[in-house]
Amino acid sequence: MTDSSEQERARVADEARETDREAEERAKEVAERIVAEMSTGEEVLRQLGLIYGGLIGVAVVMTQPFLVATNFDASARVSIIAFAVAIPLLAALVLVNRQEAFRGRRTTSVTVTVAQVIAQLAAFVGIVAGFWHIMWVAGVTFLVAGVVAMGVHSAGFWRVESPSGSR
Numbered sequence: 001m002t003d004s005s006e007q008e009r010a011r012v013a014d015e016a017r018e019t020d021r022e023a024e025e026r027a028k029e030v031a032e033r034i035v036a037e038m039s040t041g042e043e044v045l046r047q048l049g050l051i052y053g054g055l056i057g058v059a060v061v062m063t064q065p066f067l068v069a070t071n072f073d074a075s076a077r078v079s080i081i082a083f084a085v086a087i088p089l090l091a092a093l094v095l096v097n098r099q100e101a102f103r104g105r106r107t108t109s110v111t112v113t114v115a116q117v118i119a120q121l122a123a124f125v126g127i128v129a130g131f132w133h134i135m136w137v138a139g140v141t142f143l144v145a146g147v148v149a150m151g152v153h154s155a156g157f158w159r160v161e162s163p164s165g166s167r
Contacts, residue, residue, distance in 0.1 A: 045101045048116075052094045055123040059083045059090070062130040075133040082126030089119035 063083050066076060093115060100106050124146060132139025 041106050042101070042104075044106070045097055049094065049097045049101070051120070052090045052097060055120065056087060056090045056094070059087050059123055059126060062127065073133065075129045075136075075139070079126045079129035079133055082122045082129060086119050086122035086126055089115050090123065093119055 063080060066072070066080055069076070072080070093112070096107060096112055128139050128143045128146070130139075131142045
């Protein structure tokens, strides 16, 4: 071997080590960014804000026809009562969500967790009962579609969020 070929190999090895070091630094930066985003739960907060706001909007739209109604059947009563529970809780959760986003951390309050469950369940019941009031088949259809949609979202969420990304 000549000195020039040994020097060439050493130069290529140095370049490879430098490229490897740069790739490692980039990977660390990306990992740190992902960990920071996960620790603040920014995406979770965005999704919850969207859910709460959407449910409030649906509740307001669905309760408007009942404002002028004089006679309520059982499904209409259930819908109105469920929305009467859901709307204030969802509004409070929107405010908590904004505070969590501002502070960059989630609350650990059991009260908030209970409020989330009650608010979302009451909104769902209100929507199902509202559709049931229009036509019972529509209520059943929404109920079944809502359960299926929850399963689809859950499966998609876990598939995307799993460490391997392919469970």
